[in-house]
Amino acid sequence: MSVSDSIQQAIEYVNANAGRFVDELFDLLRIPSISAQPDHAGDVRAAATWVANRCRAAGLTAEVVETKGHPAVIAEGAQAPGRPTILVYGHYDVQPEGELALWNTGPFEPVIDDGKIVCRGSADDKGQAFCAILAAEAWMKTVGSLPINLKFCLEGEEEVGSKHLDELIRAHRDRLACDYVLIHDTAQFDEGVPAVTTATRGLVYKEVIVRGPKKDLHSGSFGGCIANPANVLARMIAALHDDNGRITIPGFYDDVVEMSAEEVEMMNSLPHSDAALLAELGSPKTWGEAGYSTLYRRWARPTLDVNGIYGGYMKEGSSTIIPAFAGAKISMRLVANQRSEYISRAFDEAIRSIAPDTVKVEILDHACCDAYLADVTSAGMQASRRAVEAGFGKAPVLIREGGSLPILPLLKDVLGADSLMLGYCLPTANIHSPNEFMHVRDFEAGIRSTTALLGMMAEA
């Protein structure tokens, strides 16, 4: 039987069993595996056990692997000598439910509403990660074997910064060796516009604390006589951008790779409307680095944002003090080929150089990870595009992700493997928000896509 016939057979199995797959996903979604909350540690473990058992039922070997935090699951299919190896990365921990009153139904009581599976984790990432397990099952229950070497590394700490993943990957480096990493943790571009994601932005997250007097002072007695840390902090933040929205940190843009003309052309052909975006977000106008479109800015330009700022009297009303200190949480999204360690140092140096000697400045580090940019010409990427077309019935567009996935540069570094990002949920899926959802049709199309990918990779 040809590979394409095998793919067809496996996809038919997916279509025939789709109802059962949704029911099974509901079982997983009902486990409130909130990794951020210690009292849900047992639920994260229960989700790991569920996932390991489901991998076994799909015909894989699976193991719950302990870490210093929540456990992970490592699974694999029988060896397919001479064939490429794909490592599926995903996670079964979820975000806290957030504001309960904003949920239309229980955050851990999955329902189907207007064709959508509504539940915390439906999109991020239980629903999507499950697609890969089911794709393996489709091959095992039809062809009886996998067309490639398939491995899984599914974790329970993604929503708390994958604290122990680095250690886990390094400890199991040989066992996890692969040609490509497959990740179902991004999204389509829009309704009816399936996508393959080719890049994520990196992240350098700092906190700058400006200290002046050793305690809050009366602004009448001392105003205008000593530097005010909040005013100084504001001046320092302001100095980090020029009037064109460009970041002024020396060397910041040195390594930035522009998008190719072809990628820009594809981007410009996408159905994007600034007016629609503004209507959705509520901002009066777009803003960003001069000379780039909104999508370009999101996908391929580095940024610097204040994520939080504090100092002095922050409650209702007024208090006439000069604050003893003021601080700002400042993060930068990086793009290929900026090096996060270099940008981290450049930021610190810029801050030190603009800090006046009328105050003391402290800088804290909160996060540091590189951007990721896939080789869109790789065999794996070509197969991915054909697989999504097979699953969704429509050729995917190539898009970039504005957020960060530290796992990508990590796996590139430790395993030398490129990542394939096939996201099946919608960008409006309310991940991290109330009423998270994934369309049943996208869940099914996703399983079909991954099923097709396994076969297509055999010939890639």
Added chain:
Amino acid sequence: MSVSDSIQQAIEYVNANAGRFVDELFDLLRIPSISAQPDHAGDVRAAATWVANRCRAAGLTAEVVETKGHPAVIAEGAQAPGRPTILVYGHYDVQPEGELALWNTGPFEPVIDDGKIVCRGSADDKGQAFCAILAAEAWMKTVGSLPINLKFCLEGEEEVGSKHLDELIRAHRDRLACDYVLIHDTAQFDEGVPAVTTATRGLVYKEVIVRGPKKDLHSGSFGGCIANPANVLARMIAALHDDNGRITIPGFYDDVVEMSAEEVEMMNSLPHSDAALLAELGSPKTWGEAGYSTLYRRWARPTLDVNGIYGGYMKEGSSTIIPAFAGAKISMRLVANQRSEYISRAFDEAIRSIAPDTVKVEILDHACCDAYLADVTSAGMQASRRAVEAGFGKAPVLIREGGSLPILPLLKDVLGADSLMLGYCLPTANIHSPNEFMHVRDFEAGIRSTTALLGMMAEA
């Protein structure tokens, strides 16, 4: 009995009862009458009641007078026909406690530590305002009558901009008619350098709120695509000063009166050291408008300070959001002859003109009052200098106050009365800061000074 004998007798009463006066002050200090915080409204009222009762115990008639906000207390002694009239102004509301961890003892649990009464309100203004009530008592319990006409107007909204004082004063214009206003809400110049204050700065207090998206957004998905309200706010604050520390608001300095050569000379002869100031405050360096000394900046130059700034994620750790809004509490200290209403409008116009159209900006008004500059040659001012010498045993210096007392321009306007500012605490009293204090010895010297002043004014 001569006036000077009567003064002596009253002062002896003060000395004999000083211990009891401190105990009574403690009772008042224990009431957390924070006018800025709505849940302390009952405490402000309790302080008003306490003060009215204490006035009655001193031999005055007293009334708690309602306003649209916190109540005030109006009290007076028996009429002394043909004698001058003094209206004592003070306040029994206090600043919020600020950062609790920095207090060595509870902010509302008065203690005596190394000769200092430590408690929020000990200096600003409960401890000082109480001196005048006790001076009245000293006359009533010794001579049996007051040497002049004495009135009190004590309020509970000074720390929130005396919002309803204007209305109160105007409503009781006849009842409060006076020749001089006496205010114990300033400070000595330094340890062992008692002072009479001749000027206060005005205050315009604003809150600028910058709004962007309707809710917090993911900084990866939207960073660099829409304006970040915290970054915009920082740029706007930064734009309010130039590199010489001058305020850039158009017209801001138009009406500023420089100090006379004589006053500058007296100022320069005072024992002031920038190094000592910095050692005390903990700031690494002085800062201010180029071309002026520290004392000049404090006394006679207008300023602009951020008193508080807030927005986005302000807790421990990190969160990758673009805040929906960010705000800053910004106040300006004004000097004679700046007009606060004019500066208020000029600030708003400046903010509107520098606000980009990528955000919406809201401006709240928290306070607006003029500066005050006294006639140093008046009879009241001469008597004040002699009274402080009598109370402290040392001739006072003439100084200016960097803080604001809105009551001064208001009373000048409504009652036509000049103000006498006799401040008894130290300038280092930590007012508006943790561990606010007033020396027991200064509290006692203050009561003696006011006691003397009542007698000296009878002959003024």
